[in-house]
Amino acid sequence: MRWLSALTDNMSPLRLCVPGEKLCSVEDCSTGTGVYQRHGYIYSSLAGYVLRKNEGEELPVISVVRETEAQLLPDVGAIVTCKVTGINSRFAKVHILYVGSTPLKDRFRGTIRKEDVRESEKDKVDIYKSFRPGDIVLAKVISLGDVQSTYLLTTAENELGVVVAHSEAGAQMIPISWREMQCPQTNAKEFRKVARVQPEYLEA
Structure with a gap:
């Protein structure tokens, strides 16, 4: 189970x-x-x-x-699903919604730092081209951060990153590469750190 x-x-x-x-x-x-x-x-x-x-x-x-x-807690190494709530030039702020496939009853905050977005060319990462507020992201817990229980997360692996995003027109976008998604209504392309989603994470 x-x-x-x-x-x-x-x-x-x-x-x-x-x-x-x-x-x-x-x-x-x-x-x-x-x-x-x-x-x-x-x-x-x-x-x-x-x-x-x-x-x-x-x-x-x-x-x-x-x-x-029973309450799951995000632990180091856990795969979590989270929603981006804000971004700046250094990191993205998220709310952690699921641990594995189990929803959390309490709200946990997380941070994806610029250096933890991807494995290669970390110095070229642009947070705005990786995430936008409202995006749903698969990430891995790498540590418990500060005393306010902000978890530090990474999307550096290929399987991690944005899994659901909506375009400026409001449509759910379709991944077209590891770094771009496209709006099916306007065909406009937007940059994201796109996850290569594994089958176990495709359930609604």
């Missing part, structure tokens, strides 16, 4: 459990949601995924959440 593979690929593995399953001793964790205590142990009260979080307490908090509640 792609949702489960995305979990195991992009974050520490989550363990499935069933109602009544013994999870750990009360000496090891404190209780969160979806669990209960009995005779010195913590048990699951529902079927779902086991989460352990360190929240500044002496013991980590253990919870069980259903699939729809």
Whole structure:
């Protein structure tokens, strides 16, 4: 199941459990949601995924959440889908929408720096010719940036870059090369860092 593979690929593995399953001793964790205590142990009260979080307490908090509640976090090496929200001469700002094929419930911000747009001729990269606000982009997480949790992303690989873009006329453009897209209405061409999209990313 792609949702489960995305979990195991992009974050520490989550363990499935069933109602009544013994999870750990009360000496090891404190209780969160979806669990209960009995005779010195913590048990699951529902079927779902086991989460352990360190929240500044002496013991980590253990919870069980259903699939729809489990939150993926963009991790280093993860492939993410994001939307460009702004550009300047040095970088593009994005909102991260998906990790793999799984939508995120929380909003995460990212930055694609000029030097991370492509592998070759980095000094010749023009952000305005690579991305525009509103573009949907496939990128890879390369690091967690500043204290405001802005993720640093790259589109340097051939499979990464713009996957959906609209022309100035409002039409969805068609890729015609690795650096250009064309409006089907006006035939006008616009520069982009175009992704060579793999089949697993073609789902709606």
